[in-house]
Amino acid sequence: MSREQQAVARARKAFETGRSKCLDYRILQLESLKRLFTEKQKEIADAMKKDLNKSEVGTQMYETLGLEGEIDLAVKNLKSWAAPRPVEKNLLTIADAVYIRPEPLGVVLVIGAWNYPWAVTIQPLIGAIAAGNAAVIKPSEVSGHTAKIMEEFLPPTLTKSCTRW
Template identity: 65%
Template sequence: MSREQLAVQQARKAFISGKSKPLDFRVKQLKNLHRFLKEREADINVALRKDLYKTEKATQLFEVMGLEGEINLAVSKLAEWAAPRPVAKNLLTISDDVFIHPEPLGVVLIIGAWNYPITVTLQPLVGAIAAGNAAVVKPSEVSSNTAKVMELLSLYLDPEMYKVVTGGVPETQELLKQRFDHIFYTGSSTVGKAVMEAAARHLTPVTLELGGKSPCFIDKNCDIAVACR
């Protein structure tokens, strides 16, 4: 059994146990994720400096602050989001108590991007945790130092429910062979098509953030061959 297959199986077993259904469990995990951002701030800053030459201010502004806001919002609104919502009755349900009761979906796969490797990877995780799902997180191998920091999530989050799988294309391909209940992917449309094709085999819904333009400035100190490539 591959490492990727084992991670998915363990996450699904943990989800089926029902441990993520209580709101207290989800709130605790969200707060632990926030603690990860605070306690590993120096590690995150160093990793993004090595991977992308981001300054500490840029890292905090574009990677961490928005993520902290998402976590705080989820913690404050979780009880409201998870509460049953009444719906209008009709002739068939006139004598019934009719409501919509939100339920966790299952095990989700989150494939992160290299250019914003913290926020793009962990923002979907906030939603997954809040909704009571298990998750397998695949950081981008391009931002390898940040991916190593992501592995420290196992010290903060439930290690059975939330798995981090590092590696490159082979590891991602192996993950996509597994059955998930939802897949989040941010990146190119070319890879997005491959993700959607793999998801379709299991009728797995996907959330794809594809394309986008990332202009850059090339000055006289740049290696023109590397920049063109």
């Protein structure tokens, strides 16, 4: 089994536990991710400096601050996003309770970009976690230092709902 297949298998196994369906678990994962940006800002900025010669302020402005806002938005609205929504009834469904119930689908692959490695990789990850899915992350090999930092910090932060290939 290849490294990629192993990563997908681990993510599927994590999803199949059903733990990611719990809203409180999703919120905990998102808050842990946000805390990562605060606690590891220096390491993130150092990697970005090595890869792309971005300053610490530039890294914060163009990479992590927007992600923190996305996380805040997801945490604030998650309960309403995940709640069942009624739909219009018709002659066939008049006697039924009909609604749309959002459900996580499984494993999401997130492929990162070299020029904005945190923003382009983590933003879809936030959506995947908020939706209750597991994720496999493939950061760009062009931004090697940043990819290494992601590999080091994301798995312990996200307790097996995220894996890197």
